[in-house]
Amino acid sequence: MNADLYFYAFKFMSGAFAFTLLTLVLRSFGEEKQAIDSDGDGYPDDERWFGLEELEIIDIYEETSDIKTFKLKRAQKKQIPKYAPGQFLSFEIPSEKKVFRSYSVSGSPENNNYLQVSIKKITDGLGSNWFHSLKVGDKVKAHPPSGLFTDQGLAPEVHRVFIAGGIGITPLFSMLRAAIDRGEKHPVTLFFAAKTKRDLAFHNQILEIAKRNKNVTYIPILSGEVDSSWTGLRGRLNLEILQEHVPDLRAAKFFFCGPKLLTKSISENLIEFGVHEDNLYSEEFVSPTSISEEDLPQIETILNLDGSDYEYSGKLNLLEFFESKEVDIPFACRSGVCGACKVKCLSGEVLSLSESGLTKDEQRQNYILTCVSWPKKRLELESK
Numbered sequence: 001m002n003a004d005l006y007f008y009a010f011k012f013m014s015g016a017f018a019f020t021l022l023t024l025v026l027r028s029f030g031e032e033k034q035a036i037d038s039d040g041d042g043y044p045d046d047e048r049w050f051g052l053e054e055l056e057i058i059d060i061y062e063e064t065s066d067i068k069t070f071k072l073k074r075a076q077k078k079q080i081p082k083y084a085p086g087q088f089l090s091f092e093i094p095s096e097k098k099v100f101r102s103y104s105v106s107g108s109p110e111n112n113n114y115l116q117v118s119i120k121k122i123t124d125g126l127g128s129n130w131f132h133s134l135k136v137g138d139k140v141k142a143h144p145p146s147g148l149f150t151d152q153g154l155a156p157e158v159h160r161v162f163i164a165g166g167i168g169i170t171p172l173f174s175m176l177r178a179a180i181d182r183g184e185k186h187p188v189t190l191f192f193a194a195k196t197k198r199d200l201a202f203h204n205q206i207l208e209i210a211k212r213n214k215n216v217t218y219i220p221i222l223s224g225e226v227d228s229s230w231t232g233l234r235g236r237l238n239l240e241i242l243q244e245h246v247p248d249l250r251a252a253k254f255f256f257c258g259p260k261l262l263t264k265s266i267s268e269n270l271i272e273f274g275v276h277e278d279n280l281y282s283e284e285f286v287s288p289t290s291i292s293e294e295d296l297p298q299i300e301t302i303l304n305l306d307g308s309d310y311e312y313s314g315k316l317n318l319l320e321f322f323e324s325k326e327v328d329i330p331f332a333c334r335s336g337v338c339g340a341c342k343v344k345c346l347s348g349e350v351l352s353l354s355e356s357g358l359t360k361d362e363q364r365q366n367y368i369l370t371c372v373s374w375p376k377k378r379l380e381l382e383s384k
């Protein structure tokens with residue numbers, strides 16, 4: 001081989017080496033760019049959200065004098081997972097005990113850069129007072145969005161009737177915004193009951209949505225003092241008002257979120273009118289302060305879980321009781337809405353503050369939510 005041949009051979013080999021190297025670099029770069037998505041749902045495996053995760057507050061603004069909206073993002077620019085409008089986040093609240101509070105997402109799931117929750121400050125409310133003391137840049141910990149309260153999946157022609165009371169507007173506002181962002185045209189009538197105009201969170205945004213979308217009707221109603229500029233409804237929401245604004249009550253689906261009394265009275269009236277109870281959906285968050293110590297049953301009895309007996313006494317709810325016995329029952333919200341802590345009640349009687357986290361089928365099959373249930377008698381429970 002002469003010098004020229006050596007030169008060309010060297011050039012060819014170094015070119016091939018450079019090409020191979022470049023290919024490897026590009027391939028590895030491509031692999032990094034193309035994150036693994038093993039179940040093909042468009043969501044990278046390493047960005048999945050399991051259990052408690054830290055979120056950063058990126059913005060805070062006031063909706064009313066006692067309601068603040070908190071915008072939250074995940075660390076390392078991770079995507080917000082797909083969630084259904086109407087779902088909530090369960091936050092760990094710093095405390096000596098294990099304390100969680102759940103707050104509905106008030107934003108649209110179509111925005112995958114951040115999540116937002118809107119929280120009303122409640123006198124003596126552990127979670128809401130803590131949240132209202134936080135600043136932009138502070139970190140909180142939450143479970144991923146969950147919950148059954150959503151209108152997602154209903155047929156497009158179904159008329160959705162949203163009935164909100166006070167801060168109960170948040171999941172319904174999320175459903176409304178999701179529908180608008182997705183260009184869905186199903187009819188929506190939103191009744192929003194509050195005390196005064198100042199308590200109508202998102203009022204101007206909803207007015208704007210209703211103005212721009214013929215399929216959306218917005219009926220705010222105020223029960224407190226109103227000034228002369230208020231031209232909307234006054235008093236309490238009732239069946240007559242619903243009849244006036246919803247052409248076919250029996251064909252509509254109703255979503256309630258607000259004070260128990262409002263949900264109960266309107267639901268009863270609707271059922272009496274002939275609306276099937278399967279067309280009524282409601283969500284109710286329960287905190288330990290939702291019931292006073294004196295109203296809790298105090299008994300000594302035997303609780304049987306999956307064939308093992310445990311002696312119960314005191315006033316712990318079932319989840320706390322089994323935790324004290326080092327029996328693991330999964331949980332997330334600890335406020336009766338996510339369904340994670342459900343067990344089947346085979347016999348006995350419980351005091352349950354909420355069934356929001358159970359499907360209608362599970363309710364019929366005697367499932368109970370251990371985080372908001374107390375035994376009234378000997379119980380036989382099944383967790384599997």
Ligand code: FES
Nearest residue numbers: 332334338339371
């Ligand atoms: S932990 Fe969510 S319903 Fe009990």
